[in-house]
Amino acid sequence: MHTWARRISRDWPPEEVRVTGGWHLGFAGGVTFRANSAVALDPERADPETVERFYRERGAPPAVQVWDGMDDLDRDLSARGYRSVNPALVMVRDLDDVKGPGGRFEVLARPDERWRALWSAEGTGARVVEGQHRIMDRVPEMAYAVEAAGAARGCASLADGWVGLYAMLTAPEARGRGLAAGIVDALLAWGRDRGAERAYLCVMDGNTAALRAYERAGFIRTDRYHFRVGEP
Structure with missing residues (x-):
């Protein structure tokens, strides 16, 4: 595989x-x-x-x-x-120079109401939200980072020395303030403190703003993929 x-x-x-x-x-x-x-x-x-x-x-x-x-x-x-x-692109980075998360970012064992409330910022329906949370519940070790006021969030899995970042989202009115970088730092520090050495994430090819943010955070492009979808 x-x-x-x-x-x-x-x-x-x-x-x-x-x-x-x-x-x-x-x-x-x-x-x-x-x-x-x-x-x-x-x-x-x-x-x-x-x-x-x-x-x-x-x-x-x-x-x-x-x-x-x-x-x-x-x-x-x-x-x-x-x-x-x-x-989509896969991007990776090492964790040897990860910054601390800063006081306005929290890392939780479970998603709280602030974390879940951000689904509405991208118009995600209830069925999809609950389906996403069922997926996350199946991950053996996962952390949830949230900005203190609930303006940004993300989650990370941990396995075999790798941290995988997922479900990154910043409220539209709070974009451009560096909050996504704070969430990334918080999750990478969480993984590093538990023995991870490298991190990865997947981002849509063409999402220029996200690509720039992740490159500033030290991620480099390493692979790419797309889906082929047939008629339902």
Whole structure:
């Protein structure tokens, strides 16, 4: 299995996983493609019909992660009518020079009302919110950082010496004030203090503001992927 696909599946885990027909298939109630997509394990055996049966039995569109180097798979799925969506980058950094989080940022064991309230800032519906929280509840070790007034938040998983940053969000009226950097520092310091050596995050390719912020925070681009999605 692709190294980053395996790590993301561990840190943002599906509710159901099936390994069959040359595929690693994940399903989490249709909430987020990361947890509701297939990864080809054996391209010679990976028949798209296996993917289509799995997801259509669950009322979801068939979706496949396509990473750099999977050009043949990408062409095959395109020819089959799968559209390309959500191109994203993976960015990484070391943790040897992480700053302290500062007094206005808190790291929690569970998301509080301030943390959860920010879902409304991006118009996320209740079903998706609860689905995201069910995913986070399956992570063995996760922390939730929030700015004291509830203007920014994020969470981080911890496993095998890596911290993975997820669900980063700043309220629209508070953007441009460096709050995202404070959340990143808080989560990276949390991971470093628990023995992590490196961190990663996934960000939409084309999200220029976020890319600039993460590059200022010391992250560099290391891989890229997109999804191929068939008809539901």
